[in-house]
Structures are given as C-alpha cells and as structure tokens.
Ligand SMILES: Nc1ncnc2c1ncn2[C@@H]1O[C@H](COP(=O)(O)OP(=O)(O)OP(=O)(O)O)[C@@H](O)[C@H]1O
C-alpha cells in the first residue's frame with residue numbers, strides 16, 4: 127500500500143535529540159523493519175515514525191511566505207537546504223512550492239522531478255510568460271510538496287531577460303498570478319547575483335542565507351547583503367534577511383564552532399539556533415531523487431531539517447522557539463546579537 131497520505135502526517139514535531147551518525151555506522155540498520163512493500167511506502171513509514179515521536183502541531187502562516195535561498199558562494203548548501211526544508215514543512219502539514227531557479231536543476235533532481243530539456247519549466251515562465259501553474263509538478267513522495275523545475279534552457283535566461291520588459295520582476299508577477307493556496311514558496315538560487323537571483327529577491331519577502339561552517343564562510347556575503355539593500359531600496363521594500371542557517375556543521379572541529387560564533391556575532395537574531403550537521407545521509411539522498419526526509423527519516427540530518435523547519439514556522443508567527451535537540455546552539459545575549467551585524471563582512 128502506498129501511504130502518501132501518511133507521509134503528510136499530523137502537524138506534529140520531530141523528536142528531541144536525533145541520533146548522531148558516527149563515522150562508519152550504518153544508520154539505516156537501526157531503523158525498524160519496513161511495514162510496506164514499496165520503497166516509498168517504507169520511506170513514508172519511517173517519516174511518520176520520525177514525526178510521530180513529536181508533540182505539538184506547527185502553526186501555518188497567515189499569508190504565503192516567499193523565502194529566497196541565496197548565497198553567491200557555491201556549494202554552501204542552498205539546494206540541500208531548499209529541498210529538505212521544503213519537505214520538512216510539507217511533512218509538518220504545510221503546502222509548499224519549490225521554485226528551482228538554478229540552471230543546474232539540482233533542486234529538481236533532488237525532488238525526483240523530471241527536468242530534461244522539453245519539460246515545461248521556470249524558463250518558460252520567466253522568458254515566455256507561461257503561467258506558473260503550467261510548469262508546477264507535484265513531488266511524488268511527499269504530500270503537499272510541489273516543484274517548478276529548471277531545465278538547462280535557464281542557462282540562457284540571464285542574457286535573454288536583459289532585453290525583456292520588467293526583467294527584474296517577471297518571477298514576482300508569475301507568483302502573484304498563481305492561484306493555488308500555499309503556505310511557503312522556497313526559491314533555490316544559483317551561485318551568482320545575476321538577473322535570476324534578482325528576480326528571486328524581487329519576488330520574495332525573506333532571504334534565507336545558508337552558511338557553510340568553514341574558513342572564509344563570510345567572504346562575499348557583503349556583496350549579497352548590499353544587493354539585498356539595493357533591491358529593498360528600489361524594487362521591493364518588504365525584502366529582508368530573515369534567516370541564516372549554519373550548514374555542514376561538524377561539532378568535532380574547533381573551526382566549525384569558531385565559524386558559528388563569528389556568524390552569530392555578525393547576524394545575531396537572524397541565525398537559527400538549529401544548525402545542520404555534516405551528514406552522509408544528506409549528501410546521498412539526491413542521487414536517489416529524494417530528500418533526506420524520505421531517504422532516511424531517522425537520521426540526524428533529517429531531524430535537523432525538521433527542527434529548522436519548526437523554528438522557521440514558529441518565528442513566522444512570533445512564537446518563542448524552544449530548542450528540542452542537540453543541534454540547537456545556545457542563544458547569544460541581546461548585546462552580542464546586534465552589536466556587530468555588518469563588521470568584518472567583506
Ligand atoms: N549537511 C550536509 N552534510 C553533508 N553534505 C552536504 C550537506 N549539505 C550539503 N551537502 C553536500 O554539499 C554539496 C553542496 O551542497 P548544495 O548543492 O546544496 O550547495 P549549493 O549551495 O546549492 O551549491 P551550488 O552553489 O552549486 O548551487 C552537495 O554535494 C551536497 O550533497
């Protein structure tokens with residue numbers, strides 16, 4: 127029996143304290159025997175179990191929250207964060223659309239969405255004014271999750287957009303005309319600050335910046351922040367950096383905790399207390415066309431993304447977030463949080 131309905135599950139929360147993946151440990155051996163014959167059914171079962179250990183439900187936003195996942199630095203976890211947060215929010219019962227705005231199409235791949243050249247895609251929306259509803263596809267394994275895929279055509283869009291009317295606001299217009307009810311739209315940006323990213327910044331209200339816990343983590347962020355300021359000043363007054371997420375956090379290294387401290391002292395309250403650990407399961411999932419939520423729902427990576435989603439959902443409605451697991455780091459004092467937001471960022 128395929129149990130998509132169960133995947134969405136009740137709007138419940140993840141567990142306190144995900145198990146950690148120690149090197150060489152086969153995490154999935156710890157998972158209980160499957161109760162379903164299909165791979166998706168098994169994944170669903172595991173997802174429900176992971177969610178089932180939780181307690182309260184999650185509030186849904188009053189209006190659709192459009193979050194732009196951006197950082198022009200490559201490989202910091204933008205796509206991984208987009209797809210896994212989106213799946214987590216959908217598993218919490220929300221209706222979520224992922225817009226893949228990167229010609230690489232990695233978010234489409236990770237969500238198991240076909241994106242070969244002939245598939246109607248976000249390119250058609252941006253360049254040919256096709257309605258967004260014509261390109262959105264349901265994500266096979268997760269109820270309530272949808273994807274507007276990117277094809278390789280999008281690589282030419284940066285150039286083609288230049289000569290088009292309202293070139294910076296074409297995505298915004300497409301989203302405004304999309305009539306399906308949604309709780310969240312997450313936009314996965316390419317690692318650049320070109321017209322595609324500008325379209326995302328004009329379309330969204332919130333910027334979510336994933337920062338990889340490594341040396342030079344903050345390098346180049348100043349340019350992104352200046353672009354956010356420019357877009358806010360000229361095209362989109364509601365735009366703000368709402369969320370910073372530390373990714374690939376390795377608690378065993380001093381470097382990771384130093385970077386985390388530095389990011390917290392620059393950004394303070396915007397940094398989620400939940401950080402995402404470096405996890406083999408997270409990096410394996412896309413090659414199966416899955417998010418880590420269905421690939422290994424009990425892994426530390428899956429539970430961290432569920433927890434980050436909980437934190438984002440609670441912040442969105444102004445509810446105080448209480449950390450439930452080990453990946454949430456202690457909060458800084460008010461003074462530390464806002465004293466040096468811009469200092470030291472180049
Ligand atoms: N928490 C994690 N643990 C282990 N590997 C991770 C984690 N997050 C991301 N990765 C891996 O790091 C690589 C880069 O991640 P991802 O593709 O999400 O970055 P990106 O910022 O979208 O990259 P790009 O700038 O190319 O679009 C991928 O191989 C991904 O599987």
Ligand SMILES: [Mg+2]
Pocket residue numbers: 204205206228232314315316
């Ligand atoms: Mg990416």
